[in-house]
Amino acid sequence: xxxxxxxxxxxxxxxxxxxxxxxxxxxxxxxxxxxxxxxxxxxxxxxxxxxxxxxxxxxxxxxxxxxxxxxxxxxxxxxxxxxxxxxxxxxxxxxxxxxxxxxxxxxxxxxxxxxxxxxxxxxxxxxxxxxxxxxxxxx
Amino acid sequence: xxxxxxxxxxxxxxxxxxxxxxxxxxxxxxxxxxxxxxxxxxxxxxxxxxxxxxxxxxxxxxxxxxxxxxxxxxxxxxxxxxxxxxxxxxxxxxxxxxxxx
Numbered sequence: 001x002x003x004x005x006x007x008x009x010x011x012x013x014x015x016x017x018x019x020x021x022x023x024x025x026x027x028x029x030x031x032x033x034x035x036x037x038x039x040x041x042x043x044x045x046x047x048x049x050x051x052x053x054x055x056x057x058x059x060x061x062x063x064x065x066x067x068x069x070x071x072x073x074x075x076x077x078x079x080x081x082x083x084x085x086x087x088x089x090x091x092x093x094x095x096x097x098x099x100x101x102x103x104x105x106x107x108x109x110x111x112x113x114x115x116x117x118x119x120x121x122x123x124x125x126x127x128x129x130x131x132x133x134x135x136x137x138x139x
Numbered sequence: 140x141x142x143x144x145x146x147x148x149x150x151x152x153x154x155x156x157x158x159x160x161x162x163x164x165x166x167x168x169x170x171x172x173x174x175x176x177x178x179x180x181x182x183x184x185x186x187x188x189x190x191x192x193x194x195x196x197x198x199x200x201x202x203x204x205x206x207x208x209x210x211x212x213x214x215x216x217x218x219x220x221x222x223x224x225x226x227x228x229x230x231x232x233x234x235x236x237x238x239x240x
Contacts, residue, residue, distance in 0.1 A: 049144070079158075083151045091147035098143065133166050137173055 017124045018068070021078075025065040032058045056084055071135075075128035082121050089114050 029035075033054045042051035060081045067073035092114075096107055181188075 079155075083155050086154050087147045087151040089147075090150040091143045094143040094146045129162055130165075133162075133169055136166075137169060 012123065017127055021064070021074075021124060022068060025061055025068075028061045029058065029065065032061070034058045053084070053088060057081070060084060071128055072132050075125065075132055078121065078125045078128060082118075082125055085114075085118060085121060089118065 033051070035058075037051070039048070039051055042048055060077055064074055064077040064081065067077055093111070
């Protein structure tokens, strides 16, 4: 049983994030609302801030995709993505807490999924930064 | 900006600053660890490094001495030739003097 869990730990520690990041990026870009919705539509629905947020996600994901071969630049984009993620999640949580009408639907499930995705991004970011540090130290 | 946006922006900024600080600290720790490891390694290989240095010095000296020997041999060969000519001239002069007597 211990070996079974150790194999999961080994996957997290030793396996690479590159292919995952590549496929995730492509999926994230294709799924971004900026591609499927115009700014005018967002404005009509009172979603201009959300649209701006999606646009930022789009730019950062695009940067990540194109800087994938350069780990130093890519880690910066991943850091920016994480900050955006923290920003939008915090905003969501604050909205849920302060506005009971906002908290309709499966908030708990959404938060769990967000938490899992957040762990994924943190894992990728930490791995990248540690790799950059080791590269710097090796000179 | 509304309250949730402001709160979210503050939380994101604070997280960014703290994580940057944490990574800097981790980098510092990593550097310290590596320096200690390098010092330990240097201590372990002190005798070997000293021997390598001495061998390098001896090899340089040997090359210099070889060059000096080569120069000396060349000069000696030239002097030998010169002495040979002088001996022959001397013999010729001696014969001339003998014939004049």
